[in-house]
Amino acid sequence: MRSESLDLKQIKIKDAFWSKHVNLVKDSIIPYQWDVMNDRIADAESSHCLENFRIAAGLKEGEFYGAVFQDTDIAKWLEAVGFSLAYCPDTELEQTADEVIDLIAKAQQEDGYINTYFTINAPDKRWSNLCEGHELYTAGHLMEAAAAYYQGTGKRKFLDCMCSFADLICDTFGTQEGKIHGYPGHQEVEIGLIKLYRLTGERRYLEQAKYFIDQRGVGENYFLKEMAEPGHQLIFPEFHDYDPRYSQSHMPVREQNTAEGHAVRAVYMYCAMADLAYEYQDKELMAACERLWENITKKRMYLTGGIGSSGILERFTTDYDLPNEYNYSETCASIGLALFGLRMAQITGCASYMDVVERALYNNVLAGIALDGKSFFYVNPLEVWPDACMERTSKEHVKAVRQKWFGVACCPPNIARTLASLGQYIYSFNREEKELYVNLFVSGEAEIDMGKGSMHIRMETEFPWKNQVSIQVTGVPEDGIRLMIRIPGYAEEFCIRNGQEKIAFENNKGYAAVNVMADGSYEVSFEAPAQFVRANPKVRADVGRVAFVRGPLVYCLEEIDNGENLSALYVDTEQKLEEEMSELFGGSVILHAKGERVVQASWGEELYSARKPEREPVMLTAVPYAFWNNRGRGEMAVWVKER
């Protein structure tokens, strides 16, 4: 049996590092997105999202406006609201959400179908463009939202709506004669269906998800067939030379060995594959998940947990191709990677998955949002020279400063739901084995229902600034539990004390397994000194460079601390990195290292010359990558030349 995340209702986060980010969701992002969806933000693009639902519901006259997947705005908002209400009830917000759900229900067609784009624009074209139409993708997000809302509030209305839509999908797609033999152009519905199954027990939802995974990439490509239909019209004209690899439909899913195509599509699919591998105890599918995880994390992932090396098509490219200044590394893709890794950790009980999850959450994902919660990165480069990030150039996708919420937005609400559901990553519980996993070190507490009575766990830590974690367990049942405390891959001298006494533990797949027979306190401590990290020399972009890493955090140099032209800096890796607890970013450890700078003045004005410019000693300062670009526009670099 796998371990499972705790219900968010049972978790309270009160953490020096995370709480300020998590609180942004309720205090800032949910209200702001509500205004965006209602077209009340003057300088943001119009969303029209609620208006589309009103029109589809027949409450208003008008035309559909926005992207084909515009409905997902409301889905992701409701999902974040559902998560938020779970740990922080709010009557007013819940009432607003209920009204939105009423609206969605009104826009639902008699047979269960929900999609304002097709309902308004082309009711007869339903399911005719699975490749681009995003109906199943949108359905999936709505299902996830309904699941979260049900879990957060106990209210079934939205869940029932989505079950009815799921029923329609089950009736519509399948191998049977008369059904559509297709699959989604953007994976997501699989995750949604599995969540509905897990909440309702309705097995056909699970089987439908399995169908979508099993059918994908088998035989003649469904999307190419669709496009060859007479009169077929493209929604996105750039798809005229569609490559099935883009949507991971180029070969049967369980035969895939390398992460290909659009990174978000890929990791959402891998999440569903992991879920199905567990539910069906499908070893072949599990092996595919493991291969794909290995391929990503050993060959196609940035140090920051970013994935997707190409700005064009936001996609994976080839092994070790990890350029730093024109990559995509979409925030949503890292979120998907974290979701995939969490599933793999829970199924296998291996802590190494959580090392990657932690890396993604503490770096690429967190960098996606400003400290004030008001602007966002979609693209997360590891090196930025703002002057060269020009529109209408090869780097047009790279933004030097975070952008405001857009009318069509995937990353901001995805960050919101991730922060709002951070609790799912912190603990997992294996009910059968009575194993309580501590995956992330985040202060707060949780309640675990043990059947008869409940157990309580409290964590106190200043991680990642300090590597001590105090864990208090109360309400331990008579027959005890096993506390499974993750030993991070970067931890040295990991030890657990009970009072003054060091306790022995078994290293169980990277978790310190502690048999807990009675209430008690455990002091976990380890060393995770800042260190210089290098990349495999096959990563051509990083040869001769080092990154500064401390625990889960990747650091970067910023122009504001180090002057302009970060490419002219070298770091002396013979010297130790110095750690300083600073006031920056509300209190954070920053790093200093000795280095050298090429002296521009020793060069002159020539563009090329045989001259060798001088270097002067400098002290370099590095700050957490997650917090870059919170002090104005400037250069940034993760990988620094090694002297």
Place this chain on the structure above:
Amino acid sequence: MRSESLDLKQIKIKDAFWSKHVNLVKDSIIPYQWDVMNDRIADAESSHCLENFRIAAGLKEGEFYGAVFQDTDIAKWLEAVGFSLAYCPDTELEQTADEVIDLIAKAQQEDGYINTYFTINAPDKRWSNLCEGHELYTAGHLMEAAAAYYQGTGKRKFLDCMCSFADLICDTFGTQEGKIHGYPGHQEVEIGLIKLYRLTGERRYLEQAKYFIDQRGVGENYFLKEMAEPGHQLIFPEFHDYDPRYSQSHMPVREQNTAEGHAVRAVYMYCAMADLAYEYQDKELMAACERLWENITKKRMYLTGGIGSSGILERFTTDYDLPNEYNYSETCASIGLALFGLRMAQITGCASYMDVVERALYNNVLAGIALDGKSFFYVNPLEVWPDACMERTSKEHVKAVRQKWFGVACCPPNIARTLASLGQYIYSFNREEKELYVNLFVSGEAEIDMGKGSMHIRMETEFPWKNQVSIQVTGVPEDGIRLMIRIPGYAEEFCIRNGQEKIAFENNKGYAAVNVMADGSYEVSFEAPAQFVRANPKVRADVGRVAFVRGPLVYCLEEIDNGENLSALYVDTEQKLEEEMSELFGGSVILHAKGERVVQASWGEELYSARKPEREPVMLTAVPYAFWNNRGRGEMAVWVKER
């Protein structure tokens, strides 16, 4: 008075370095392109170019096929033929060309208009889309072709056709009421009109060229106005958010300080500006040319003479933004830069312009064509990792191997006409000052008409492999001439001997000025040892790296000589570069340097780690960049890490 290139008829090239390339034009490229234009090449895209003319001429029924500028295929072919016939008469080829010209004449409309796209597709839409229609661009190439053909054969028919078209253009465009106040979306007609003026003495052509330059970017942008017309249809949908900077129409031409937008458009415009600055002795325009030249060559040019840092829109970006592996550096843009530099050298008498021209011709331009003349690079990166140059990614424009001729092709015929007219770069003659400039060191001979009698110059050299040039001058007129021998910027110990005797010379703006009063021989010699060259540290891509340069040639490392992963190599710049005269590429100097390689085996399989991989000593081998990718697919790098 400026110096002028000699008539190509008066020049014979017989050079160890250049002849094999120049001969490709007649032996291979002209016949091959003829087949392409006649749609006879099985595995090349269909050109339909001649067929379009037959349809426009009413000789055949059918539809236009190809790009709006498809007619330029024939123009560039005829221009190359004109150049080729000048120095290598060929009755059969001339007859073929005459037939093509007859066809063009038949496709010409009564009022002089020639353009098969609009004639066939939309005769009523003439001049209605100057931004994208390419009518004036096509006209310019046809004018240049007509000029070359007249100069090569003495036949006026094509020239007369184009004068009649030029007359129509003069009648159509201008500031006067009733005329169109526009200018070309892609500059080129200005060059063509000036060539017609210089051959025919018809001053209105010159004035028309001046109009196009003076009008450009003045007041409301013409192209944006065009696009705002009701019912305006885009030819290239990607231009929906057109930025006038793309076509250098964002501000008045003579106020421009930085090279902006599409690189080929830019340099073609600068050529016309230089011509006009000379013809009108327009100091303001000349100052603009000098500013733009400075901006390019001091801040926006690759070591190889490439320009255009962005793959998207093939454009300039910002100062010092010179990425090596995803730049554009279009072959045509370097050709345009050479044409611009030649004009500036001839007007100013400054040799430094020719340093850049030589750099462009010997590197970026020559790299554009395979040694067998059968494949071509449009994009000329300075670093290539073939596996990562994937379609549908940020590097989709970068090709790891040269491509066959395409149906729509600018670079291959542009290389052809450049090689066929190489003679124009070698010598210039200032008739007033009786100054004969030797700009490039290329073996061969030339005849200069001196009014009464003619003078003869013969050059013998194995440059660039050896830095000795023997110059023989006979038929020197009684009052003598000044021989102006370029002192390359990279030359050391430049000296000229007459027999055994070193002769004194004045350094006149970088030319060694030798008063020649009688027939005689001069032995020019200089040192140009291979050296390590660095870039201005503001070029972020190149900090900590060196390139290997010897005389005009930039060198590169190739995988075939240095193994895979060129990024893992370091060069020891304390050691001297060794030169070896090798058999490679039909005989060439290759370079060797001591260096180190990161040992992959000392790393392992991790993607990231604190480990520091070992390095082992290696000997690096570098070959001329111009000849890279003539030995199969593999990695290439110009800039190598400095140990």
